[in-house]
Amino acid sequence: MDQIISSYFNLSVLRQALPYLQNGLILTLWLSISIVPLAMIAGLVIAMLFDLRQKWLNALLVVYIDLFRAFPPLVLIIFIFFGLPFLGIRFSEFVSFVLAATLNGAAYFGEIFRAGIASIPRGQYEAAVASGLTPLQAMIHVVLPQAIRNVLAPLTGNIIELVKATSLASVVAMPELLRSARIAQGNTYNATPLIAAAVIYLILLWPAVRLASRLERRAIARR
Amino acid sequence: MSASATSLPGTAGETSGQPLLRIEDIRKSYGELEVLKGVSLTVAEHQVVAVIGPSGSGKSTMLRCINRLEEPNSGRIFLGRDEITARNARLNELRRNIGMVFQQFNLYPHLNARDNVALALRKVLRQSKATAYATAEKTLSRVGLAEKFTAFPAQLSGGQQQRVGIARALAMEPKVVLFDEPTSALDPELVSGVLAVIRDLKALGYTMVVVTHEMGFARDVADHVIFMDHGQIVEQGPPAQIFSAPKSERLRDFLSKGLGH
Amino acid sequence: MDNIYRYFFNLDVMRQSLPFLLNGLWLTIGIALMVIACGLTLGLGLAVVRAFQIRILNIFIIAFADIFRAIPALVILMLVYFALPSVGITFSSITSVVITLSLVLAAFSLEIFWAGITAVNPGQWEAARSTGLTFTQTLRHVVLGQAIRMVIPPLTNRTIAITKYTAIASAVSVPEILNQASTQQAQLANPTPLTLAAILYILMFLPLVFLSRYLEHHYGKGR
Ligand SMILES: Nc1ncnc2c1ncn2[C@@H]1O[C@H](COP(=O)(O)OP(=O)(O)OP(=O)(O)O)[C@@H](O)[C@H]1O
Ligand SMILES: [Mg+2]
Numbered sequence: 001m002d003q004i005i006s007s008y009f010n011l012s013v014l015r016q017a018l019p020y021l022q023n024g025l026i027l028t029l030w031l032s033i034s035i036v037p038l039a040m041i042a043g044l045v046i047a048m049l050f051d052l053r054q055k056w057l058n059a060l061l062v063v064y065i066d067l068f069r070a071f072p073p074l075v076l077i078i079f080i081f082f083g084l085p086f087l088g089i090r091f092s093e094f095v096s097f098v099l100a101a102t103l104n105g106a107a108y109f110g111e112i113f114r115a116g117i118a119s120i121p122r123g124q125y126e127a128a129v130a131s132g133l134t135p136l137q138a139m140i141h142v143v144l145p146q147a148i149r150n151v152l153a154p155l156t157g158n159i160i161e162l163v164k165a166t167s168l169a170s171v172v173a174m175p176e177l178l179r180s181a182r183i184a185q186g187n188t189y190n191a192t193p194l195i196a197a198a199v200i201y202l203i204l205l206w207p208a209v210r211l212a213s214r215l216e217r218r219a220i221a222r223r
Numbered sequence: 224m225s226a227s228a229t230s231l232p233g234t235a236g237e238t239s240g241q242p243l244l245r246i247e248d249i250r251k252s253y254g255e256l257e258v259l260k261g262v263s264l265t266v267a268e269h270q271v272v273a274v275i276g277p278s279g280s281g282k283s284t285m286l287r288c289i290n291r292l293e294e295p296n297s298g299r300i301f302l303g304r305d306e307i308t309a310r311n312a313r314l315n316e317l318r319r320n321i322g323m324v325f326q327q328f329n330l331y332p333h334l335n336a337r338d339n340v341a342l343a344l345r346k347v348l349r350q351s352k353a354t355a356y357a358t359a360e361k362t363l364s365r366v367g368l369a370e371k372f373t374a375f376p377a378q379l380s381g382g383q384q385q386r387v388g389i390a391r392a393l394a395m396e397p398k399v400v401l402f403d404e405p406t407s408a409l410d411p412e413l414v415s416g417v418l419a420v421i422r423d424l425k426a427l428g429y430t431m432v433v434v435t436h437e438m439g440f441a442r443d444v445a446d447h448v449i450f451m452d453h454g455q456i457v458e459q460g461p462p463a464q465i466f467s468a469p470k471s472e473r474l475r476d477f478l479s480k481g482l483g484h
Numbered sequence: 485m486d487n488i489y490r491y492f493f494n495l496d497v498m499r500q501s502l503p504f505l506l507n508g509l510w511l512t513i514g515i516a517l518m519v520i521a522c523g524l525t526l527g528l529g530l531a532v533v534r535a536f537q538i539r540i541l542n543i544f545i546i547a548f549a550d551i552f553r554a555i556p557a558l559v560i561l562m563l564v565y566f567a568l569p570s571v572g573i574t575f576s577s578i579t580s581v582v583i584t585l586s587l588v589l590a591a592f593s594l595e596i597f598w599a600g601i602t603a604v605n606p607g608q609w610e611a612a613r614s615t616g617l618t619f620t621q622t623l624r625h626v627v628l629g630q631a632i633r634m635v636i637p638p639l640t641n642r643t644i645a646i647t648k649y650t651a652i653a654s655a656v657s658v659p660e661i662l663n664q665a666s667t668q669q670a671q672l673a674n675p676t677p678l679t680l681a682a683i684l685y686i687l688m689f690l691p692l693v694f695l696s697r698y699l700e701h702h703y704g705k706g707r
Contacts, residue, residue: 007570066697069644070689072651075662075682082666083675086491115700126292127329127388131343131395132319141342145333154638161645164556171558171655178559182566191567198555198563205554213549213595220596220634221603 010192017184017193024180025200031094031166031176035101036159042102043109048139050114061110068107074168076100081172097169105162112154116147153215160208164201177201240267243430244399249288249298249308251281258284259295260454266399266432266447271425273445273462274434277477281454282434283326286401289432290321302398319347322392322400326407328384330376336363336387337372340394348395362390366420382413389420393429400424402433418444438478442466450474490674497676501668505680508664511578513688515660516647518582523589524643530590531597535623545594552591558652560584565656581653589646596639600631636703640696648689661685 050061068076077100084090091099120143128138148155170179181197244266251259258281266272274282287293289300291307291314300307307317331339340359344350350358360372366386376384385405392400402421406414418440424431425444435441441448441462448465450458450473458471469475534545552560565580575583604627612622654663665681 003571008567066690066693067686070648070686070693071682072648072662072685072689074649074651074654075678075685078662078666079675079678079682082669083492083678086675087487121327121329123325123327123329124331127323127325127331127391128342129315130290130292130318130321130323131391132315132347133343134315137346141346142331146331149333160553167556167558168652171652178556178562182562185566191563191570194559194563194567198559201555201559202551206550209550209554212553213599216595216638217599217602220599220638 007191008195010190013188013190013192020180020184024177028166028177032163034098036162038102039105040109042106043113046110047113065107065111068104073104073165093174108158112151116151119150120146153219156212240269243268245301247299249295251295258454269428270446271431272447273441274449276451280451282451283403286403290318319395320398322397324388324392324402324405326404328388330384332376335373335375340391358394362394366390381409382416385417399430404434492679494676497672497674501677504664504668508661509684512650512660515650519585522586524593526590527593528597530594549591549594552588557588557649577656577658592642596635600635604630637700640699644692
């Protein structure tokens with residue numbers, strides 16, 4: 001018991017690790033609030049382009065969605081970090097990571113929004129344009145509000161996954177929460193900082209996880 | 224909105240009023256299947272035209288071509304002086320002059336009755352929220368829904384939903400209102416309420432094209448009846464003639480298969 | 485254009501690195517299969533236990549589900565691989581990865597299975613119990629089958645998403661595809677192995693993505 005406390009819940013180690021954890025958390029949050037909205041907007045654009053029903057465009061979008069869904073995000077990250085520089089393309093670490101995660105997240109969001117829009121009967125759109133709304137207005141005021149409600153469960157799930165995916169930045173040595181915890185662990189020869197990082201993730205995402213399972217249960221019950 | 228003197232009941236309505244809606248030889252195919260084989264039709268101001276015919280004869284398609292929910296392959300459609308089918312037609316502006324009421328209501332389930340009616344007022348006519356709500360409430364009251372402003376579609380009966388659908392179309396003050404089987408999705412006991420609303424609209428002088436299976440209604444309310452079959456207008460005329468003295472074999476056949484399905 | 489060919493589709497480099505990557509591929513497939521088998525079994529088992537509504541057990545099950553859904557897989561892997569040894573529990577890197585991802589998949593699939601079980605019409609329970617079936621018999625013969633059928637689309641999606649995370653094994657130097665590709669890339673000073681890795685991942689996961697599309701279509705619409 002004592003050993004567990006001194007190796008995992010060591011207060012003096014925690015005190016030492018706190019500055020690292022704090023900086024790490026800040027980077028994690030910055031990454032998250034950059035990636036989630038960007039990927040969401042990109043996904044929404046993909047889904048709306050899909051609704052134009054242009055054969056070739058749709059084929060292209062499906063290829064994009066499926067390729068990036070088949071692609072582990074970490075592979076994409078490594079590719080962008082270590083591959084692109086060979087072509088002389090260099091972004092900052094932050095931008096590289098946001099790019100990789102957005103490309104990945106947009107594919108998922110795109111598929112989610114597409115399914116949501118497809119779940120709305122055509123008559124909704126027709127009623128809206130018949131009353132004089134432009135197709136874009138019909139999409140924004142009539143179709144999307146209903147579509148989003150139908151896909152809240154996967155939407156929440158995907159937001160959680162994207163936030164969790166920021167931990168992959170540690171692999172390319174970006175000092176986000178996990179990486180910072182690992183550094184502190186190395187400095188103190190003690191696993192407490194890692195436990196602390198896990199707890200921080202838990203606190204950060206637990207409400208969203210609860211919400212996601214409530215929504216998912218409702219969505220499955222509706223089938 | 225004055226009750227118009229030109230929409231007198233009976234055959235007098237046949238020829239009265241300026242031509243408002245003109246359909247010239249429209250054709251429409253889905254792949255191999257030709258659904259409209261050259262349909263021409265003129266609707267005068269204040270006239271009520273009923274469209275009858277067997278299932279699959281192209282009634283809905285014709286109606287949906289009028290506001291270009293379907294694109295006709297050829298032919299022209301005019302609303303007053305404006306050509307709806309013109310390549311550069313300002314579709315959204317034309318459409319707001321053509322109200323449409325759908326068989327399945329197509330109410331927006333995420334908006335309450337008032338917002339259903341107010342949406343186009345606000346987004347198309349750019350009315351302020353207060354103005355749009357005032358119009359919406361006035362229109363809803365007119366179709367007998369004064370108590371249901373904030374009810375959501377799911378909380379309304381089919382008949383009430385369809386009356387919201389009608390109010391949504393009327394609120395834009397359209398020049399012509401299209402009805403696609405407005406009572407076909409309703410339980411029998413709710414049909415008469417909705418038909419009564421349409422009858423009131425006629426008294427107010429609205430120009431309407433009503434696709435319907437309610438033969439009794441067509442006979443009582445329409446000024447002019449169109450019988451369609453296989454993508455063509457087979458016969459047309461005042462209701463008395465269509466229902467009492469049908470000329471064509473196909474219409475006789477159709478009518479004998481049971482009035483009001 | 486030349487550079488793209490030279491750095492990303494260099495045939496010489498491909499020829500040299502392919503054997504290594506194929507070794508990695510088998511390892512990735514092995515890990516993935518282990519994770520799917522262990523994760524789904526554990527998830528289904530826990531969902532069934534949860535159906536018995538034993539208070540204390542349920543608290544643990546729900547806590548397990550929430551924790552392993554909220555904490556990123558990579559953080560859990562770090563805990564298993566770097567923190568557990570502090571109390572004398574040591575796993576090989578491969579075992580650590582299998583344990584980590586199995587637990588994560590179990591947590592997610594548990595929630596999904598459970599959502600399916602609760603979504604089965606109560607009338608089914610009443611009908612079965614009224615014919616004299618016991619609770620367990622009803623669960624096993626009447627409810628589970630329907631529940632599983634209902635949750636196949638979300639379950640497939642989730643399983644694919646988590647299986648893709650085998651790539652994080654490279655972070656603890658398991659010589660799977662991504663790790664092999666990174667090593668080869670460094671050794672040959674050419675990112676072509678990364679392209680190769682990407683292609684292998686796509687070959688591996690694209691059929692699964694198609695499968696999930698098919699299932700979505702097949703089971704998703706049957707409302
Ligand atoms: N989008 C479409 N694609 C292919 N065929 C269509 C489409 N819409 C309608 N049709 C076909 O066009 C024909 C006419 O359809 P329409 O809906 O206009 O008939 P209707 O007279 O309104 O029939 P009902 O009384 O059943 O409503 C039918 O044979 C129908 O199958
Ligand atoms: Mg029809």
